[in-house]
Amino acid sequence: MDSYIPISQPSIGARERELVLDAVDSGWVSSIGKYIDEFEAAFARYCGTEFALAVSNGTTGLHLALVTLGLGPGDEVIIPDLTFVATANAVAYTGASPVLADIDPDTLCMDPASVESLVTERTRVIMPVHLYGHPADMDALAAIAKPRGIAVIEDAAEAHGAEYKGRRVGGLSQCGVFSFYGNKVVTTGEGGMLTTNDRAFYQRAKRLRDHAMSPERRYFHDERGYNYRMTNLQAALGVAQMERIDDFLKGRDEIMAWYRSAIPSSETVRLNRVKNWAASAFWMVCLEVDGFNEARREAFMGKLKQRGIDSRPYFCTMSSMPMYQQKPLPVAARKAQSGLNLPCFVGLSKKDVERIGGVVNELLADVDQR
Template sequence: MIPVNEPLLNGNEKNYLLECIETGWISSEGPFIKRFETEFAQRFGRKHAVAVANGTAALDIAIEALDIGPGDEVIVPAFTIISCLHQIVRAGATPVLVDSCPLTWNMDVNQIESKITPKTKAIMAVHIYGLPVDMQPLLELAQKHGLKVIEDAAEAHGQTYNGKPCGSFGDISTFSFYPNKHITTGEGGMVVTDDDELAEQARGLRNLCFQPAKRFVHERLGWNYRMTNMQAALGVAQLERLDEFIQRKREIGGLYSELLNNLPGVQLPLMQTEYAQNIFWVFGLVLDESLGLTAEQAMQRLAGQGIGTRPFFCPMHLQPILRNMGFFNNETYPVAENLYRFGFYIPSGLALTNAQIEEVAHVCREILQ
């Protein structure tokens, strides 16, 4: 089986982890935490970086720090992972959906303004699968209407928009370090911002809102969303190699694009847009309905040939839990629905070899042609 993702951990990861063990700094206290935060903030052009337990934790903290709650609306893409909506819903706010651009698979920024109401408090931009959201018109809308911007850069480590790092655009931005990300700490995440107050809130919210003077007296509810020193050690080692990882991801994407070029009825990822070159966090395929094959059927056939795959996101308006809660009744988002029904991605992890890429492409051609 060729796995859909396998991380690359052959740099300083082992040395830094041994340092944690030998010094006894294995919990959320330890020097690698501060080092990772400092170096990450510098790399992504932010004043503050706050390391947390995972990418979902980062989103939870971002929404709570912006005081989003009952009566508020947050505009989000219909095509994303459900963790983007968790804290919005739990806080009593209302997610408002925007459909996708069929070429980039990101939220269609041309649809945002029609969704803005007096209740709108924020827009959440989620960079999807390797290309960034078209941020300039989104930022202009946010400024025009006095809205906050939450930027989810979980899938965009090292990506840029018009030369500026993704993760540097939001009032508050978030990252994930799950094993399939360009930087992994196993589990882990980061909240970044230039706002001193938001950063201070994030630090408190990740740590149960302990108070410096009266540690066990709480005036606010937070979470235990701390990152461990061992996770941060992995993050430092991975961050050292981010440019190398981006180059390799683009090589993988370029080779797949060459090998799968002109495959009838199959949409490949865009190599670039006017504002960004794809970093191919994953290499997705979207089948044309004329093939008579859904993504699920194609994935089953590929699995039979030893090729790992993963489906595209199920759109938010089709999520049973959200529909049962009364959200998105009678709403339809055709591009997101099409991506879900006919989209999936093939192996593209950093440990993938060129020989494996060629094998995957060969099997894809046999099955999809």
């Protein structure tokens, strides 16, 4: 019987074990240690930013970025309707209101035209998500934000190494925020990173990350801060992963090419689309089938699972959730029901992808006949 193919799995090797054990042996297992500094420096260098700040996870990173800008009740943050819920929750944690924009049907990222229609005098931040590894149209968003004095924060949780017009994400705005959850391009188990070229922003975020402790007087705090620190153990894993990031991205490019050969695209069946100004990180392989609704997609995914192939649905729209519910946005609502993700991780073989493609094509033919 064929082995089960998971949707994702981390690539942890001898180098990761070496550095993590070194961190254990050093005794510096909490939020102080050499690997914190090394990881931050390596990540800033990779993104082309002056500063990087390690945090406990991507969600706390988004929240920290927003509170660093001073957001609170009465403020509005424009986010895409199709994203992971952490994007909206981080806004809500500050007391500000998430305002939902529709998405571009090709990139799945926020549609600048929709964003422009939503700007009000209360808009403080535009927060694009580089969804499934494809960058948002940052120049178009900057053209909306900059003349109005609106900040832009990149939710780059899924897009390590993705490029927009030759520049890596995370350095395209005031701040970028990454996640290092176990299924990401680079993992530390849990963890996140803020990237920025703004020294004042960096210094403020660094202070708030560590309980806003006074630099002049230990254990004195003149404002409320947060415990959003990363451990030295996690950072050691991150340092080793950063040594391999180019190989990770090259592998994902190759896997995507195998998928394109294995599953023919048509007017009704699509894999990831990539704009000519973008280089996707291909965090997830995206399959969209016109005519799928939620029930048909779930049935399709169930048949994949029966054949030993894992998959996952696209994220639910924020507008469909009770705490952010509003009238559905047409493109986001359609994509949320017609899209699913197929396995994508370093270690997936060409034979695996050919097997996945064969099953997908067989099941799609059955769908067409019905």
